[in-house]
Amino acid sequence: MTDPRDHAISVLKENDRGTYTVPTKGLYPFQWNWDSCFTAIGQAHFDEDRAWTEMETLFAHQWDDGMVPHIIFHVHDDGYFPGPDVWQTGRAVRTSGITQPAVAGFALKRLFAMSKDKAMAARRARALLEPIHRWHQWFYTCRDPGAEGLVAIIHPWEAGRDNSIDWDEPFARVPTDGIDPYVRRDTQHADPAHRPTKEQYDRYLWLVQHFRALGWDNNKLHDASPFQVVDPGFNAILIRGCADLSELAGELGAHQIAAANRDWAQKGVGALEALWSEKHGQYLCLDRTTGTLIDSASIGGIMAVIANIPAYRAAAITRTIASEAERTRYVVPSHSLDDPRFDAKRYWRGPVWLVVNYLIAVGLKAAGEDAMAEKIVRSSLELIEKSGFAEYYDPLDGEPLGGRTFTWTAAVVLEFLA
Numbered sequence: 075m076t077d078p079r080d081h082a083i084s085v086l087k088e089n090d091r092g093t094y095t096v097p098t099k100g101l102y103p104f105q106w107n108w109d110s111c112f113t114a115i116g117q118a119h120f121d122e123d124r125a126w127t128e129m130e131t132l133f134a135h136q137w138d139d140g141m142v143p144h145i146i147f148h149v150h151d152d153g154y155f156p157g158p159d160v161w162q163t164g165r166a167v168r169t170s171g172i173t174q175p176a177v178a179g180f181a182l183k184r185l186f187a188m189s190k191d192k193a194m195a196a197r198r199a200r201a202l203l204e205p206i207h208r209w210h211q212w213f214y215t216c217r218d219p220g221a222e223g224l225v226a227i228i229h230p231w232e233a234g235r236d237n238s239i240d241w242d243e244p245f246a247r248v249p250t251d252g253i254d255p256y257v258r259r260d261t262q263h264a265d266p267a268h269r270p271t272k273e274q275y276d277r278y279l280w281l282v283q284h285f286r287a288l289g290w291d292n293n294k295l296h297d298a299s300p301f302q303v304v305d306p307g308f309n310a311i312l313i314r315g316c317a318d319l320s321e322l323a324g325e326l327g328a329h330q331i332a333a334a335n336r337d338w339a340q341k342g343v344g345a346l347e348a349l350w351s352e353k354h355g356q357y358l359c360l361d362r363t364t365g366t367l368i369d370s371a372s373i374g375g376i377m378a379v380i381a382n383i384p385a386y387r388a389a390a391i392t393r394t395i396a397s398e399a400e401r402t403r404y405v406v407p408s409h410s411l412d413d414p415r416f417d418a419k420r421y422w423r424g425p426v427w428l429v430v431n432y433l434i435a436v437g438l439k440a441a442g443e444d445a446m447a448e449k450i451v452r453s454s455l456e457l458i459e460k461s462g463f464a465e466y467y468d469p470l471d472g473e474p475l476g477g478r479t480f481t482w483t484a485a486v487v488l489e490f491l492a
């Protein structure tokens with residue numbers, strides 16, 4: 075096998091479309107929001123200028139209300155469903171109508187720290203401070219109407235963990251009547267047994283049609299959605315994004331942005347406490363429509379270590395990962411093996427995702443849990459040695475699953491090797 079660093083760079087270059095990068099050709103032919111932020115971090119290892127461009131392209135498509143969409147359909151491509159004709163968001167450059175985890179604040183700080191050309195980095199980072207701040211403000215305005223300090227997702231695709239076991243219960247309340255007939259494309263590129271089910275796709279589409287009928291008005295969507303879930307991983311990424319944006323803004327002299335984001339981060343870390351489960355040794359999702367925690371131990375409640383949670387919580391999460399590691403060859407499975415619904419090959423219901431491993435490793439290291447952080451990095455590198463740069467992997471035997479030559483997998487490998 076070629077040197078993993080060279081291999082990772084070649085994957086990033088292969089998927090580069092000039093001003094944005096596709097997650098992998100065929101399966102995902104457009105720009106995805108959180109993928110792009112990880113991609114920029116990877117690109118910064120070999121092409122600083124290109125890394126800034128990746129972030130700038132993403133924010134060039136921010137909505138007027140502050141939301142940054144989850145997909146930007148730069149080109150026409152029938153290979154993906156649902157395309158812009160289903161979303162009908164009415165933008166000049168077509169986008170989806172929902173968002174994704176807010177990795178941008180974290181990525182911006184990381185890009186700035188890695189930059190060798192500090193003058194260029196300061197100029198380009200300064201121009202992104204305000205747009206990222208507006209996105210954070212949008213979250214706390216439109217997705218936390220009760221000012222609890224935590225935001226809700228209104229569609230599983232927003233979490234980036236499309237078919238997680240976390241959504242099974244709240245998803246059962248989403249109807250499927252009246253959805254337009256459709257043909258999936260994902261199952262033509264990847265094994266259907268490793269993808270979400272038809273029942274899940276029906277509900278994904280019901281929600282899209284419901285929001286579309288409300289004109290994608292973000293002042294209405296949260297309250298109108300039968301699906302409102304407070305995901306600890308999603309919130310922790312936003313909290314970390316606020317904390318990082320605050321620090322960088324302070325350094326670059328943008329003091330109002332620094333203060334507002336520091337407040338959101340502080341309030342968020344405090345509010346996360348309500349999602350802790352002693353039984354599972356990790357955080358859980360909260361169903362906002364019923365006010366109850368969802369009994370489902372997924373990676374969402376483990377990647378919460380990316381926020382500045384108390385050290386004793388990070389230590390408990392380390393023990394939880396160690397217990398999973400006793401039963402799997404590779405860490406960290408996206409769902410607990412204690413749960414009978416665990417499925418080693420089906421997308422977000424068990425497989426290992428290296429991008430999540432990266433967030434967990436960064437968080438654990440900051441919390442002083444170095445040994446587990448290193449174990450996760452080692453396991454991730456073993457996976458790419460054995461199975462290449464796949465979209466996700468079976469935690470039991472390391473089989474590569476989903477798309478191949480996957481951009482964000484390559485991007486985080488450059489971080490693991492640094």
Ligand code: 9YW
Pocket residue numbers: 097102106107108109233234235236260
């Ligand atoms: C889909 C691109 C995206 C990721 C998501 C992942 C998957 C797309 O791929 O969603 O159509 O299901 O779940 O997190 O951003 O890599």
